[in-house]
Amino acid sequence: MEKKIQPSDGIIVLKDLSKSFGKNVVIDDISLTVEKGKTTVIIGPSGCGKTVLIKHIIVLLRPNSGEVYFHDQRIDNLPEKELNAIRTRMGFLFQGGALFDSLTVYENIVFPVRQHHHIKNQKKLDELVKTKLAMVGMDGFQGAYPAKLSGGQKKRVALARAIALSPEVILYDEPTTGLDPIRSDVINELIIKLQKELGITSIVVTHDMASAYKIADRIIMLHNGKMLIDGDAEQIRNHSDAVVQRFINGQAEKSDLKALRQSSADIKIEDIEQ
Numbered sequence: 001m002e003k004k005i006q007p008s009d010g011i012i013v014l015k016d017l018s019k020s021f022g023k024n025v026v027i028d029d030i031s032l033t034v035e036k037g038k039t040t041v042i043i044g045p046s047g048c049g050k051t052v053l054i055k056h057i058i059v060l061l062r063p064n065s066g067e068v069y070f071h072d073q074r075i076d077n078l079p080e081k082e083l084n085a086i087r088t089r090m091g092f093l094f095q096g097g098a099l100f101d102s103l104t105v106y107e108n109i110v111f112p113v114r115q116h117h118h119i120k121n122q123k124k125l126d127e128l129v130k131t132k133l134a135m136v137g138m139d140g141f142q143g144a145y146p147a148k149l150s151g152g153q154k155k156r157v158a159l160a161r162a163i164a165l166s167p168e169v170i171l172y173d174e175p176t177t178g179l180d181p182i183r184s185d186v187i188n189e190l191i192i193k194l195q196k197e198l199g200i201t202s203i204v205v206t207h208d209m210a211s212a213y214k215i216a217d218r219i220i221m222l223h224n225g226k227m228l229i230d231g232d233a234e235q236i237r238n239h240s241d242a243v244v245q246r247f248i249n250g251q252a253e254k255s256d257l258k259a260l261r262q263s264s265a266d267i268k269i270e271d272i273e274q
Ligand SMILES: Nc1ncnc2c1ncn2[C@@H]1O[C@H](COP(=O)(O)OP(=O)(O)OP(=O)(O)O)[C@@H](O)[C@H]1O
Pocket: 021, 024, 026, 044, 045, 046, 047, 048, 049, 050, 051, 052, 053, 095
């Protein structure tokens, strides 16, 4: 008999999840239980399936096999209409921020609210936007267009939009990529603040190990479609696996360097001078 998943198992449960695109097996039978109120960080090399994995959590992608549960309810097989209600309970900070450039900061934040609720009261909307922007330190920027904002400010506005509907879970896809260390740390502090003050469950995909160590209750590393490691910061730092150590310390393999030497030897001076 199939094991009944219990609510105590976690706010989000992935069970025997597999996903392929054609012959490309990206997720290979992964099971994962995400604890409520905790910050789970997902690391792993580019293209290993981090974004694909978290897109399954809000069912932007559907698995080839396996199941996704949110609060003990199976969601991977729900029709789009029913998923909309579930998605209001999860915020998603997309890789790259993805604000609407033609809309002001105010309109960007109001966008998901208008999609899911029929709040007509202008004062209520103004208050909501103000509160969300204040949480990320961006109150006062309501009338600005994204083009006028720095990378860090855009990420903060995108975060304000992700929390517009007061979600229980936030999925962050590389929230600090492209930011300098100080601005990255502002985002780290925001993730911690949302967890502490609002009890939000966070799942954060990152390449930024300083950020991972700072915010994570738990770190998972994906490799070849599987979870290679699963532990706290200390366990990851001290992990004996060479693949893990090379990844967290940013060391290329000898074979990578050999390929690099080979390709630079092929470049002729004439090519550089052109
Ligand atoms: N919609 C899609 N159709 C076909 N292949 C896809 C699709 N989405 C992702 N893939 C493939 O799945 C694999 C994993 O992609 P994914 O975007 O999850 O990587 P990632 O770990 O997030 O990488 P990065 O760190 O560069 O963001 C890649 O080989 C990618 O080409």
